[in-house]
Amino acid sequence: MDGNGRWAEQRQLPRIFGHRQGVETVRAVVKECRALGIPHLTLYAFSSENWGRPAAEVAALMELLGLFLAQELETLITEDIRLRVIGNTALLPPEVLQVLQRTIERTAENSQLVLTLALSYGSRDEILRAVKGLAAEVQGGELAASDIDERRFSASLDTAGLPDPDLLIRTSGEMRISNFLLWQLAYAELYFTDVLWPDFSADELRRALDDFAARQRRFGLTSAQSASDS
Ligand code: IPE
Ligand code: MG
Numbered sequence: 001m002d003g004n005g006r007w008a009e010q011r012q013l014p015r016i017f018g019h020r021q022g023v024e025t026v027r028a029v030v031k032e033c034r035a036l037g038i039p040h041l042t043l044y045a046f047s048s049e050n051w052g053r054p055a056a057e058v059a060a061l062m063e064l065l066g067l068f069l070a071q072e073l074e075t076l077i078t079e080d081i082r083l084r085v086i087g088n089t090a091l092l093p094p095e096v097l098q099v100l101q102r103t104i105e106r107t108a109e110n111s112q113l114v115l116t117l118a119l120s121y122g123s124r125d126e127i128l129r130a131v132k133g134l135a136a137e138v139q140g141g142e143l144a145a146s147d148i149d150e151r152r153f154s155a156s157l158d159t160a161g162l163p164d165p166d167l168l169i170r171t172s173g174e175m176r177i178s179n180f181l182l183w184q185l186a187y188a189e190l191y192f193t194d195v196l197w198p199d200f201s202a203d204e205l206r207r208a209l210d211d212f213a214a215r216q217r218r219f220g221l222t223s224a225q226s227a228s229d230s
C-alpha cells in the first residue's frame with residue numbers, strides 16, 4: 001500500500017492526511033474482497049524499515065492503526081472476517097498490541113475472509129526468526145536437520161497456515177518487492193499500478209483481478225502441461 005505520502009504532498013497536506021485517506025482505501029478494498037468471496041487478503045501496513053521514519057510520523061501511524069482496529073472490530077465480527085497479523089509485533093506500542101490481540105481473539109472463529117496485517121514486518125527478519133526456531137529444535141534434538149523441507153519451513157514462518165499469495169498488487173508506480181513475503185511470493189503474479197494507494201479503489205482492485213485472470217500460470221511447467229491441468 002504505497003503512495004500515501006505523495007498523495008498528501010500533491011495536495012500540500014501533511015503526510016498523515018495521506019495515511020488517513022489510505023485507511024479509507026483499506027476499508028473499501030476489504031469490503032470488496034469480502035463481496036467477491038476472496039478468502040485471503042494480506043496488507044503490508046508497516047515494515048520493519050518504517051520504524052526509521054521520523055518519530056512523529058511513526059507515532060501518527062501507530063495511533064491510526066490503533067484507531068482503525070478499534071473502529072473495525074464490529075464490522076469484522078458482522079462480516080465474518082478473521083484478523084491475523086504477521087511481523088515482529090513485540091516492537092509495537094503496548095496499547096496497539098492490546099487492541100490487536102483483542103481483535104485477533106474476538107475474530108478467531110470467523111472464516112469468510114482472513115485479513116492479515118503485516119505490521120513491523122520484514123521478510124528477511126521473518127525468515128531469520130524461522131531459521132533460529134528450527135535451529136533451536138535441531139539443537140534440542142526434537143528435529144532432524146534432514147527433515148527440514150519446504151512444508152516444514154513454511155510452517156515456521158509467520159504466515160503458517162496461510163496459502164501462498166496468488167497475486168501481489170503494488171501501488172504508486174514502484175516496481176519493488178521491498179522485503180515483503182520473499183519466500184511466499186515464489187509463484188505469485190505481480191501487478192504494478194501507478195495509482196497512489198489513497199486513490200486505489202474497488203474498481204482498481206477489479207482491474208487488477210481481471211488482469212490476473214488473463215494470465216497463464218505455469219508453475220515451471222510448459223504451457224501444454226499447465227493447460228491440461230486446468
Ligand atoms: C505507504 O505510503 C504507507 C506506509 C508505509 C505506512 P508511503 O508513506 O510510503 O507514501 P509515499 O511513498 O511517501 O508516497
Ligand atoms: Mg512509500
